[in-house]
Amino acid sequence: MEADGHRVTALHGAFEGAERDALLEDFRSGKTKVLITTNVLARGIDVSTVSMVINYDIPMKGKGDSEPDPETYLHRIGRTGRFGRIGVSISFVYDKKSFQALSDIANQYGIDLVQLKPDDWDEAEKRVQAVIKSNRAQAAFVPSATDPRQPAEA
């Protein structure tokens, strides 16, 4: 990704205190824009400018990652949309197990997940940008796959 010109930080449990703080400070100040991390940062960090959270892997728990972990999911997506700001979360699913895990999580919290299709980039871009650009006044805006006021399917 760095080859594509993104300033990326990777942060995981192997980093200790001071180093971790330094990396986090770079991210906080905007020196790095993309932070790749594991569950060590799922809760607690608070960077108000985060506008997108990607779940590259669906959070799992239990023996051999057999069960979905809704709580961690919630904490992860809670890294964006701080203090009434607008945020986007995109979860990557690729097989039956990950799809099932995500839909279990969505059901538990009653979330309407909006589907993005990797072969329809125009539509995907439009949707994400629409959310990012909408301002704080619309913080109560809940994107819905079933709301008739919005196009339900791409």
Added chain:
Amino acid sequence: MRYADKFAPKALKMTLAAGEQTVKGISQMYMDCPGEQDKYDILCKLYGLMTVGSSVIFVKVS
């Protein structure tokens, strides 16, 4: 929770109803990828297209 009961059985507990835990203002989407190997390509493409401020990518521990 069980620990809390043992530690302070008479303490007042405050929990959120399941339906109230979710957060408004966060647009939650999912990307249907054809396979695990495609995820990285899709991720790069996503970043190529979008101009986002800061973002966090969560991965599992390998």
